[in-house]
Amino acid sequence: MKPGIMLIVVLLPILGGGLLPLLPFRSRRQLTVYTECVVLLNSLLTVAMLLYRPGEAFVLFRYTGNLSLSFRLDGLGSVFTAILALLWPLATLYAFEYMEGERHERIFFMFYTITFGVTLGIALAEDIVTMYCFYEMLTLVTLPLIMHTLTREAVLASRTYLYYALGGAAFAFMGMIFILTYGTTPNFVPGGVLDPARVGEKGDLLLLAYVMCFLGFSVKAAMWPFSAWLPKAGVAPTPVTALLHAVAVVKAGAFTLMRVTYYSFGTGFLRGTWAQTLLFVPVIFTIVYGCSRALKETHIKRRMAWSTVSNLSYILFGVVLMTPLGLVGALSHMIFHAVMKICSFFCAGAVIHQTGREYIYQLDGFGRKMPKVFLCFTVSALALMGVPGLCGFVSKWNLAKAAFEQGSPLALGGAAALLVSALLTAIYMLTIVIRAFFPGRDFDYGTLKGIRDPGWRMLLPLTLFVVAMFIFGLFSGPVVEALEAIAAPMP
């Protein structure tokens, strides 16, 4: 397959979205149909691209000197691409029902579609410069989505988000510069590109650069102490929070970290250094911290957001293990968490959309009124807890396996932290479930009159996600093997 396809899948949503406000839609229906078509078509193209992989790179154009804007589809990238291609159409479908009656939908769907392309750009970037460019763009195109309601707190949230993201990017930029200067090539090469000759005695300096870079990119991955923006951003419409803040944006952060760690600086150079030790600390801390904050939180979406914070640190934990197994663990959690979290977010969104209730203490007895939604929610809760047979367990298993194989005390501590957070997850997820299904004998269902399940456009994605959770949980073999194949070339 021609490499040009990569440019197409990146540009199609961007252009298609950009056209949205210009096209003369006569009805909302046409708008939705058009959007879905664009997204779906692009997903199909992407899947096709994944099946017939374009071998060589596609150079868009050259910046100064050896810096170029170019795409290339490699293992890691295809994982992320696959996640996006599979989740986006569903999320869009969901968004149609959710956004009914919201103001300026066109703008919303425009940026929603554009974001698809930009995120794909991150996934397909061949070198660190391209990735950085799309990373910055992602910040910008998601901003209007967060601001969408244009209420005061939305604006404040978007500001916070912007400051955090751009600030992080500034530091990541420094790390990038070091790669450009001390690396043999800006491209991503398994095992890293650092040129020992150029590094010489400057090892510590480069480690410092790596730490800066890691912290910078980890802002989008909402690692403590840079995690505050994520729950704030929960003011956005749910499709946004779900897709962007549980899948696209934060995963983009994690993805970039994998790139930087495994493909640019190289684990061979980093493993066992003070940088690794240093980075373990915030990661492990975040794993627990996120859960405990989620426990405190009573706003349902913010609770989900905090749980995202902790779950992302699972991924980062896999990353800082800096072993092939660690990468496998990180990747598997990246995939599975995407499914689980988007499902739970959508359930929350369904509740908010149907009833406008946003706080957990308002959910008593919903299990009877919105059974389908809450069954899906229960499944995702169990998956997040890591009940065996659901996908959450598999990724946790892989992470723990990697931790034990790495064997350092901190790694083991991380494994323990995983379990602690699993328990906390159980608490903050199951309390919701129990509330919903067992409000107590004396509960008066009259207060919930007229509440019912949402329409098929919301339920279809949920169902698919639930099925996916079971399938991944029971037959994780092929997936994990594929991931191992990706991680194989790592030293």
Next chain:
Amino acid sequence: MKNAWILLPVLVPAVTGAALAAASFREHLAGGNTGPGDQKGFVPENTRGLHALVGTVLALSALVAVGGAWLWGGSLTLFPLVDGIPLYFQIDDVGRLFVTVVSLVWLAAAVYAFSYMEKEGDQKRFFGFYLLVYAILVGQEFAGNLLTMYLFYELMTLASVPLVLHSGTREAVMAALKYLFYSLCGAYLGLFGIYTLSRFCDTLAFQPGGSLNPVLAQGNRGLLLAAMFATVLGFGAKAGMLPLHGWLPTAHPQAPSPASAVLSGVIVKSGVLAILRAVYYVAGPDLIRGSWVQEAWMILALATVFMGSLLAFREPVLKKRLAYSTVSQVSYILFGLALLAPTAMEGALLHVVFHAVVKCALFLSAGVLLSKWGITRVEELAGLGKKQPLLVWSYTLASLALIGIPPASGFVSKWYLAQGALESQTGVFRYLGPAVLLVSAFLTAGYLLPVTVKAFFPGESRIPERFGERVDMRMLAPLAVLALLAVLMGLFPGPVLELTGRIAALAAGR
């Protein structure tokens, strides 16, 4: 696929149970009132049909499970669950022992429940989850490797929650949550152990004496011991061992009596089973023999034994009292396992059997008192014995068995436990253990017998008329059977002894 029959006793009740639960849920959606129209599938409307269905399914699957376990045995490998470790069933003596006990108790409790639950209402949900839990337990007992066992262990936790909060009152829900979180906390501690073992053992599949890889284990003993301690602690939570015992006295009394009977009688044993499997069949007893883990374990077990009986002694409410006694009794078993000696292990296994039967009987009788006359406290039943001799006698027999008065069954197991303790090379515990057991036996007598005494010798307090009403046979019969069994097994412990001896010799033999 060879030995596919193993799936039958797991799947059939599971499916039926799920269907029942779904049906009850559908009633919920309809807001409780179920017209004849909105019922689909084979789930019957009237309670009689429901009971018939449950009874047959339970009986059949129990038959298949026990019969199959004894006659055919064998192993069955399904798809790999996570990195190459398959969902794997394998039937060995331990499985046989446990599955027999479970099925027995479950059937008895079921018969009892048919009558009992008519007052409670929402029987579909109850029996649905009742079957579900049974299926899961069978799965856990047939499990052939640690991962499979863990899978069923955690599922069992989740599935048994609705049994606890059946009444749906606020307290019940809170109790259920407490139960859930304690067990999950334990489960995750255990999971840590499983992670470790999966790294340092050749396989997670069960084999007597364990499969620890000495090469890998080299230099990692500290880690391994810590992991083992976590495992014991974690799975100990389900068995109500210190320090994670808190849920038990809260949850058991809240559940409807048949549920609490099986909870106390059987489900706590699944914690025991988990520890047994992890220690004796994966890590191997040699790993922790003589280490700080063993000592800590024994200390915890003994402390639990003592504390449990003490609390039971101080507890006026009958069901709570029985719950506390479960706490202490199950720790007998754990102590027996902790000694890591064949005799002691044998005693432990015996106590698994006996305690299951006895405690079930006790809870059932308590249930009768509760549902029939609303009696919760001991003082209220003065003179019952005059009117309800069968009930009180079976209660008495059961308690005698639990106290361990020869020739009742409890005596045998405790004898083995004490002997095992004395034989074992565990220093001070050789004497401390038996002493504590003895003390707690006295305490047991102290908190169980007063019921009998009050029942038969009311003193001058007049006997309420309502004690005269006859009790439904479906309640009394299983009670009586269990009580009788408790005694008989004491008189003729031969077959059981032979089985446990075989297990112990294989697993704990030096």
Next chain:
Amino acid sequence: MAFVQNFPFISIVLSLFSGPLSSVLGGKKAKWVNLAVITLIGAMSAAVLAFVLGTGEPYVYRMGHFPAPWGNEIRVGVLEAGMALFFCVVMLLCMLGGERERALELPEGKQNLYYVMVNLLLCSLLALIYTNDLFTAYVFVEINTISACGLIMIRQNGRTIEAATRYMIMSLLGSGLLLLGICFLYDLTGHLLMSNIKEQVGLLYAAGAYRVPLLVALGLMSVGLAIKSALFPFHAWLPDAYGYSTLSSAAILSSLVSKGYIFLLVKIFFRVVGFEVVRESGVLNILFVFGLAGMIMGSVSAIQEKNVRRMVAYSSVAQIGYIYMGFGLGSLSGVVASVFHVLTHAATKSLLFISASGLTDSSGDSKQIADLTGAGFRNRLAGLAFTVGSLSMVGIPAFSGFVSKLLFAQAAVEGSFVKMLPALLVLAVSTVLNALYFMKTVITLYTPARGERFSGRGFCRIGLWEQPAKTWAMLCLIVLNLILGLTSEPIIELIRDGLAMFE
């Protein structure tokens, strides 16, 4: 000698004499003359650039064909021609963008005087770019100052006059130092033509004689020019001057005037003293430190600023800091980065000023950022332009700011360890600060103005073509930004060649 080679001289003379000419013309005519002149000069510079690129080597143009050391020379290389062209373009766009404001704000009779000033300014800029004679440079620095001062104060209100005064004082200090420095150099070398001075300095330096006076001279000149181009501690006059003078003045001042001095400084480094000597001397370190301080302090004061024009003005303080930081790195790549940033800043700052005025127009002429709420919806193009400018300043890829940030950072990493870390850290921090105030404004622009505190503010929508001149200016500047951002490679090559030709 090709005819093209006369163009530099011709353009200087042309701009010089178009000044007096437009002083006798009426405002309208003067405007057209001025625009025509700028365009013409731009075209000529383009021709010269093409020519020099063709020959590939600089040439010297003797005025009146007196040989050195008596005659006065013009020296044209790639960089000079390129700069001239760029300055013309930017100036043209600034004049276009500020047209409406000039018509509104300037007293009727004074219109043509404004163009006199602009022409003089252009002339002096060209002279600064082209001249090969140090004393000539000094003279034109003064002319530059005077005309700039005129541009500030021609809009008669207290602020501007005060600003003009402060500006004069500062730049007089600067020029005093510069002059003294030049005198020292003359004393040491006996020459005023840059090339000759350089020979002599080379000899002196080789001989190791007069190290201290040489250092003093260099220091005097650098500090003088730094003061004149509003390096951090000497920026007091800048916010008022940019904030309250008429639009085109602000745009031109911020994007061109200070750049003229900076360019002269580059020439002094390379053509007069020789970069090695400069590097040996500690002067660069001083510039480095002040540059870093400026990067931070400028942004900090910008963050506290409520008035959008002043905010943009303060951000230029930070940007000047960037440029001097680049010099301070003391490597060729550092200078390249700085020169590129000169272009970036010129293109972006003028864009920001013009679009800001477009936004204020749609917000009832209030310059308070708070009142700009929702202005992005009222005046879409201006909103877009301001966004582009802000993104470029923050250094988002695809805009010019990103490239210069990249160049700075790379230069820093190549440089010595001592300077690397502070440079990188400050670069990152100042990026964050830029994001803080620019992005805050952008978000304000796109926050709808609800609630009564916005009612009756004279908000009005401004369509795309209501102010065609401004629209064109903004469009062109946006394009210029994108060109700098996307096709930066040839430009950077050009800068490298130009600096090579300086040697």
Next chain:
Amino acid sequence: MDLSNLLSNYEEGVAMLLFGIGFSNLLLHKNLIKKIIGMNIMDTSTYLFLALKGYIVGRKAPIVTDGITSASAYVNPIPSGLVLTGIVVSVSVTALMLSLTIRLYRRYHTLDLDEISTLLKKEGK
């Protein structure tokens, strides 16, 4: 260091001294007029310096009289030229400064820049 060096060309010393005085006046004085005076002192000192550089002892001003034509008879003319140019510049600048000062004085009736700034802040424009 030995002072002989300094003594031998004390004129330069004087020039530098003047420059310093002028510079500090221009920088530090509040009063605008004094600032302007300082500026003039500063410039003048520079011209003095230049002139000194051009002067060669025992030679004449470069004006051709009674037929002496060899350049060796005259002092270096270039500095004088520069001084002339410089004077022109400084005159114009001074004029500009004075005009500014007058405007300011008319508006605010003071010559103190800082006062003016505070007044402006009060005006709030």
